[in-house]
Amino acid sequence: MANQQSTKQVLRGIAASSGIVMGRAYLVHRGRVNILHKTIELPQIAVEIKRFKRAIEKSKHQLQEIKEKILAEEVRRHFFILDVYLMILEDKMLIQDTIEVIKTRMINAEWALDIVIGKLNDAFDTIEDEYLRERKNDVNYVAQRIFRNLVGRGYDDLARIKGNVIVVAQDLSPADTIQMNFNQVAGFVTDIGGRISHTAILSRSLGIPAVVGLETATSLINGGDLLIIDGYGGTVIINPDKETSEEYIKRRKRIRLLEREVLKYAALPAETRDGYRIRVGANIELAEELPLAISHGAEGIGLFRTEILYLNREDLPSEEEQFHTYRKIVEGIAPRSVVIRSLDVGGDKFLSKYGYDHEVNPALGLRAIRFSLKERNLFKIQLRGMLRASAFGKLKILFPMISGIAEIRKAKSILEEVKEELKAEGVAFDEGIEVGAMIEIPSASIIADALANEVDFFSIGTNDLIQYALAIDRINEHVSYLYEPLHPAILRMIRGIVEAGHQAGIEVAICGEMAADPVYILILLGLGLDALSMNPFHIPRVKKILRSSSYEESKQLLEEVFRLSTAREIEDSVKAKMAQRFPDDFTMGYHWDQKG
Ligand code: PEP
Ligand code: MG
DSSP states (O other): OTTGGGOOEEEEOEEEEOOEEEEEEEEEOOOOOOOOOOBOOTTHHHHHHHHHHHHHHHHHHHHHHHHHHOOOHHHHGGGHHHHHHHHHHHOHHHHHHHHHHHHHHTBOHHHHHHHHHHHHHHHHHTOOOHHHHHHHHHHHHHHHHHHHHHHTOOOOOGGGOOSSEEEEESOOOHHHHTTSOGGGEEEEEESSOOTTSHHHHHHHHHTOOEEEOOSSHHHHOOTTOEEEEETTTTEEEESOOHHHHHHHHHHHHHHHHHHHHHHTTTTSOOBOTTSOBOEEEEEESSGGGHHHHHHTTOSSEEEEOOHHHHHSSSSOOOHHHHHHHHHHHHHHHTTSEEEEEOOOOOGGGGHHHHOOOOOSSGGGSSOHHHHHHHSHHHHHHHHHHHHHHGGGSEEEEEESSOOSHHHHHHHHHHHHHHHHHHHHHTOOOOTTOEEEEEEOSHHHHHTHHHHHTTOSEEEEOHHHHHHHHTTOOTTOTTSGGGOOTTOHHHHHHHHHHHHHHHHTTOEEEEOSGGGGOGGGHHHHHHHTOSEEEEOGGGHHHHHHHHHTOOHHHHHHHHHHHHTOOSHHHHHHHHHHHHHHHOHHHHSSSSSTTOOO
């Protein structure tokens, strides 16, 4: 430990927000409060309850104050998290249970709260869903604030951070993050957190590089250490030597140049040299991402995932709220179109609200359209919101996880029912609204010819199609090596789906991650996809590659590839071809480590 100040160390974590920065570490101490365990006598019960209630009130007051202080619009958008904290502070279970424990076990407030939080944490640990598990952090953040107020320990004033520093913390709650002056923060590094933790989302939308989930960052980094954050690859270098620093500075320069250069393609059509046109759209999850999608050249929104609307709250989004959100997107992207997907959640995500048992196999359980068909009212509210918004532009509806004809017919018949109701109420909507099916279950791919007669378009969800076809859990790191988009089975499936769609005269798109990876572009072009939809950041590069390709050469590559028998052989052949054809994009060590 002694000589740590000057020893170079490399830590690997999760790349949460891209970019490379160098700066001095600023450690945010959020050391846990030591919780005193004390038994009390009968007359003290009321005193402890009063202390506890006062700490709750104080916590609320502090959070309200933070809310009022923040003026920057891009930060205010993330206010909902402060409201989540305030809601947790109103939670009857948390308050009543703690009071009950004080009374029945005759112990001090800190101890009682610690017991209740411990139980809540245990309950969270049994949840498999990554998003819900993240919410455990919210409860713990609130608990720490109450503990601190119980023992009278204050908080660092993060608003005073200065000097273009890299903030290093065990965890950063959005309440911490949004108090900072972003002009003074060059990057974030945390021990805890995943790609969809709030800090990760916030840093992405602010364009501040971040690496999270490093586990040991706060114990290995000292305040003032020189750090390099590589937000592409997910690495943090502590006290880099001169050579490493120079190498990173060069790399940053090169990436910036490439990014600037590639952004020129944003406004151009995605048309090959021999005149083959593919529509390149954006995948978004928040209306706030629209400007980014447009500035990066999205020719429409190819996938609007609606899950976020439902997940960050205790109640459900009303028809009115959904209508406003959908309308904002439809109008914002006009005259181009937006594909809005109906809710795609697994049964486990609604456990508390809907009382479904925990599923042993949630990926094969009550997910997506299955959930919507079971929770008809919820489904109808969403469809009403979509239909009403369709009166304001070009909106298409997409149903996720369709496994067969009966399911799509059922979904469509509910849509018809909702249309009839709106008509009877005299509410305007687009009567010719297009309806599509996600093809992401192998059964749907096999009967794509029959399904094609039921819908107006297909959107292939390769994330799930690969998971279900190759029988590998997409979030299990132990089998991730088997997640092979270029597996011959996957390529044959995509070919079959496109052929079936085209035979029926409908469009076929891909909206899974495969569409965003420039390595696969020639293959997808050869397979005949009409549209690709992806994270907006990838659009300019995909356009660039398409514009310097020809349909003819993609057909040739595909022919070669179909003669090979393993995913590895295909991958090697495709990578070699891409490196030869597009040396700038694939041989600078830039693309290969930049996924996601
Ligand atoms: C997919 O499965 O490819 C897809 C786009 O949907 P999601 O990742 O939301 O399941
Ligand atoms: Mg999917």
